[in-house]
Amino acid sequence: EIVLTQSPGTLALSPGERATLSCRASQTVTSRYLAWYQQKSGQAPRLLIYGASSRAAGIPDRFSGSGSGTDFTLTISRLEPEDFAVYYCQQYGSSPRTFGQGTKVEI
Amino acid sequence: QVQLRASGPGLVKPSQTLSLTCTVSGASVSSASYFWSWIRQPAGKGLEWIGRVYTSGNTNYNPSFKGRVTMSVDTSKDQFSLKLTSVTATDTAVYYCARATMLTTVRGYEVGWFDPWGQGTLVTVSS
Numbered sequence: 001e002i003v004l005t006q007s008p009g010t011l012a013l014s015p016g017e018r019a020t021l022s023c024r025a026s027q028t029v030t031s032r033y034l035a036w037y038q039q040k041s042g043q044a045p046r047l048l049i050y051g052a053s054s055r056a057a058g059i060p061d062r063f064s065g066s067g068s069g070t071d072f073t074l075t076i077s078r079l080e081p082e083d084f085a086v087y088y089c090q091q092y093g094s095s096p097r098t099f100g101q102g103t104k105v106e107i
Numbered sequence: 108q109v110q111l112r113a114s115g116p117g118l119v120k121p122s123q124t125l126s127l128t129c130t131v132s133g134a135s136v137s138s139a140s141y142f143w144s145w146i147r148q149p150a151g152k153g154l155e156w157i158g159r160v161y162t163s164g165n166t167n168y169n170p171s172f173k174g175r176v177t178m179s180v181d182t183s184k185d186q187f188s189l190k191l192t193s194v195t196a197t198d199t200a201v202y203y204c205a206r207a208t209m210l211t212t213v214r215g216y217e218v219g220w221f222d223p224w225g226q227g228t229l230v231t232v233s234s
Binding site: 035043047090092095096098102 | 152153154155169170203208210217218219220221223224226227
């Protein structure tokens with residue numbers, strides 16, 4: 001099973017700042033099969049990025065993903081108030097599908 | 108737009124069976140292009156993929172559930188279901204249903220990313 005480790009656990013930033021979230025895999029993630037999700041309090045996760053760098057439909061271009069192999073990054077170029085949430089990475093290159101433990105982006 | 112809604116008992120006794128249903132609207136569980144999945148999240152913790160079912164009834168489960176899980180699909184109602192047997196307090200969680208993209212790989216058809224998700228339903232295991 002691929003273990004995904006996200007860092008930092010919590011990121012304290014202000015609106016307008018840049019957020020850089022890391023997701024490190026215990027083994028190579030095949031074909032950049034990595035997704036990112038945003039989860040706000042009391043809500044279901046929402047898909048942001050798939051294929052490591054492709055934005056899902058309706059996702060603003062301030063969200064971008066990069067990386068390959070075992071190291072992946074989600075970048076939010078300029079934080080908006082609605083971006084303060086928990087972010088999870090998920091790999092789908094190996095069974096079973098697994099998620100990281102999450103990074104909380106807070107003010 | 109595609110919407111999913113999970114429903115079922117909010118309280119289950121230890122050793123009994125947890126049963127949930129997900130109702131899909133705006134799409135069909137008969138679609139050949141998607142899998143239908145269950146994912147859970149204990150309070151304050153991360154996400155755990157439970158498994159997936161295909162329109163044909165074909166299933167694939169996370170081995171960590173050690174034979175306790177069964178998923179099925181009802182195409183006449185656009186619903187799919189989860190049964191988890193012999194539950195304990197560690198099975199207390201918010202359970203989400205989600206549509207899973209189907210990937211074509213060298214190993215065949217596999218689960219990709221999850222989109223969209225249903226709103227989740229809290230199941231508490233307690234006597």
